[in-house]
Amino acid sequence: MDGLFFIQTMEPLLDREGWVLGYFESVFQLSAERSGEIVKDIAMMVAVSSLSVLAAALVLLPIFVAFNRGVMGLSRRLLDANIDILTVLGSAIAKRDSDTHAHNYRVTILAIRLAEAMDLDAASIRRLVKGAFLHDVGKIAIPDHILLKPGKLDADEFAVMKTHVVRGLDILHSSAWLADAADVVGGHHEKFDGSGYPAGFAGGAIPAIARIFAIADVFDALTSRRPYKDPMPFAAAMDILHAGAGGHFDPDMLARFAAIAEGLHGRLTTLGDVGVEGELRRLVGHYFVSSPA
Ligand SMILES: [Fe+2]
Structure with missing residues (x-):
């Protein structure tokens, strides 16, 4: 919200037999500094994933093209x-x-x-x-x-x-x-x-x-x-x-x-x-x- 991250948690409260008595819910607001780091981490993950896909495609494309040419020749x-x-x-x-x-x-x-x-x-x-x-x-x-x-x-x-x-x-x-x-x-x-x-x-x-x-x-x-x-x-x-x-x-x-x-x-x-x-x-x-x- 408004560029800030919040973390919401919900924990069940159990008795000794394991029955749920209620829930403990909490909401934390992350600092602007920590929110900024999370945005940077996400941007970095997206960039690394995209580059990996691109690199794999560049390596595999010539292999697929050669394979396809071979299949066409055989056909x-x-x-x-x-x-x-x-x-x-x-x-x-x-x-x-x-x-x-x-x-x-x-x-x-x-x-x-x-x-x-x-x-x-x-x-x-x-x-x-x-x-x-x-x-x-x-x-x-x-x-x-x-x-x-x-x-x-x-x-x-x-x-x-x-x-x-x-x-x-x-x-x-x-x-x-x-x-x-x-x-x-x-x-x-x-x-x-x-x-x-x-x-x-x-x-x-x-x-x-x-x-x-x-x-x-x-x-x-x-x-x-x-x-x-x-x-x-x-x-x-x-x-x-x-x-x-x-x-x-x-x-x-x-x-x-x-x-x-x-x-x-x-x-x-x-x-x-x-x-x-x-x-x-x-x-x-x-x-x-x-x-x-
Ligand atoms: Fe005939």
């Missing part, structure tokens, strides 16, 4: 390793099917660009990328005499071939990170009018990223060179896609694709099979670095 390397596995697994399947790495890479680029044109969020695009690499992973379980048969498959063989979708989903279940690919792996043979497989889903019941992937996959299959065929000219390939609008393909997505397809096709043709890998890594890096996978 980055782990992500790179996961993406490498994704690429290798996708390419291994493509090799079995006599496709090329480049087909997988181009389809993924086309699908990402169409997804961007459709304003899909980054998380959906990451799922699309994983699905694009692994869409045919279930083909690993299809016997060679069916998978590699040069002619048309008969009904029984086609029934076996169709199981690659469900087998692919089984494979993905073994990894939480790869399970994101399930929408594309499970939906890449569905058709917009419901005539696809395995579920026969139609329209919006087919995941958007699977509808996007279907357009990219067919476009690249038509326009790329294979051992048994020359690339189809761009305009002829687009005619085939347009013929599938509302049947195989989502018509709105196809219209969006038609608006960007010529530029994309030109870019992919310029890059060639070698350049396409760098382009894909740059795109994939963008989506997998900016936020956790």
Whole structure:
């Protein structure tokens, strides 16, 4: 009070059995000199505590920064390793099917660009990328005499071939990170009018990223060179896609694709099979670095 300190005490007064008989209360006023000393002591304690916290922070900050940088580096390397596995697994399947790495890479680029044109969020695009690499992973379980048969498959063989979708989903279940690919792996043979497989889903019941992937996959299959065929000219390939609008393909997505397809096709043709890998890594890096996978 008024810059002075007072000390109040209260002592219980007990009888011989320990019962409280009453209380002794006292109030002392400290001298101005003693009050001043107490204020100085408090100020000193606050200053020493603050300096200690500051000193500890200065010592620990570089350690935390270095530790955090180390963790970020390890996360980055782990992500790179996961993406490498994704690429290798996708390419291994493509090799079995006599496709090329480049087909997988181009389809993924086309699908990402169409997804961007459709304003899909980054998380959906990451799922699309994983699905694009692994869409045919279930083909690993299809016997060679069916998978590699040069002619048309008969009904029984086609029934076996169709199981690659469900087998692919089984494979993905073994990894939480790869399970994101399930929408594309499970939906890449569905058709917009419901005539696809395995579920026969139609329209919006087919995941958007699977509808996007279907357009990219067919476009690249038509326009790329294979051992048994020359690339189809761009305009002829687009005619085939347009013929599938509302049947195989989502018509709105196809219209969006038609608006960007010529530029994309030109870019992919310029890059060639070698350049396409760098382009894909740059795109994939963008989506997998900016936020956790
Ligand atoms: Fe497939």
